[in-house]
Amino acid sequence: MPELPEVETVRRGLAPVMEGGMIEKAVINRPNLRFPFPENFTSRLEGQKVLSVGRRAKYLVLDLASGEVLVMHLGMSGSYRIELAEGVSAPGIFHHPRSEAQKHDHVIISVNGPHGRANIIYNDPRRFGYMDLVARSEMETHKHFVNVGIEPTGNALDGALISQLFASKSAPLKAVLLDQSLIAGLGNIYVCEALWRAGLSPERKANTITRKDGKATKRSELLATSIREIIADAIKAGGSSLRDHKQTDGSMGYFQHTFNVYDQEDKPCKSNGCKSTIKRIVQSGRSTFFCPTCQR
Secondary structure, eight states, X not given: OOOHHHHHHHHHHHHHHHTXXXXXXXXXXXXXXXXXOOTTHHHHHTTOBEEEEEEETTEEEEEETTSEEEEEEOTTTOEEEEEETTEEEOOOOOSSOOOOOGGGEEEEEEEXXXXXXXXXXXXXXXXXXXXXXXXXXXXXXXXXXXXXXXXXXXXXXXXXXXXXXXXXXXXXXHHHHTOTTTBTTOOHHXXXXXXXXXXXXXXXXXXXXXXXXXXXXXXXXXXXXXXXXXXXXXXXXXXXXXXXXXXXXXXXXXXXXXXXXXXXXXXXXXXXXXXXXXXXXXXXXXXXXEOTTTOO
């Protein structure tokens, strides 16, 4: 499943083509994806101006002039293809090729925007993605967002906040960092990478890096900084280039070449002076990669 940097990369690819544009036509080629489409889905899109293309956690959100927001989730294998007069592009940068088979083109949104007319095509072989229409005024209380935690991309995520969020959590750090109700958008890859940068073991109890008074500790501050930096680096590089995801211009990503621990089992640790190797363990059914020497 794509993580926050992948979704942000897709957003940045769609925004120049869609923002300020008018949706002239919407076509759905099946009645559902993971869930059925909302009632009158296409007619509620057609004729609407796209005010902005945003992101909340792992959701893409298109703010429409009607007062509704088109909420889109990529699921496991969803991708977008942009067809312009001058050619085709695809937003997102990820490691394995994405489906381009037209039989998996489930939604086509035709927009007349800043770059002229464009078809925005949603392709999803596994159909784990979904789309919904939500009233703008109900966004924060809607089921998609009511339990979504803080974004990890700004200074609001600091050591003090992590200390407060984790104070009552005795579960392993890895598991707590994957809790979307605390910090939104983090997934397996970037949690592994952030913990390595912070020198913290994924097996350490989350509340051991906190203070009872909720103030920052050296470890909580370092973790917050590591999370913000790894997300920023991945967005800058265009995403992690993992399976089934592609950037809007169709190119594949390169951030995976800078992974320090993720999928690096038995390879030397890249920390200066460390002679250990990266290990893999399974936590809650997911692979965790870490250095047993550097991460405590």
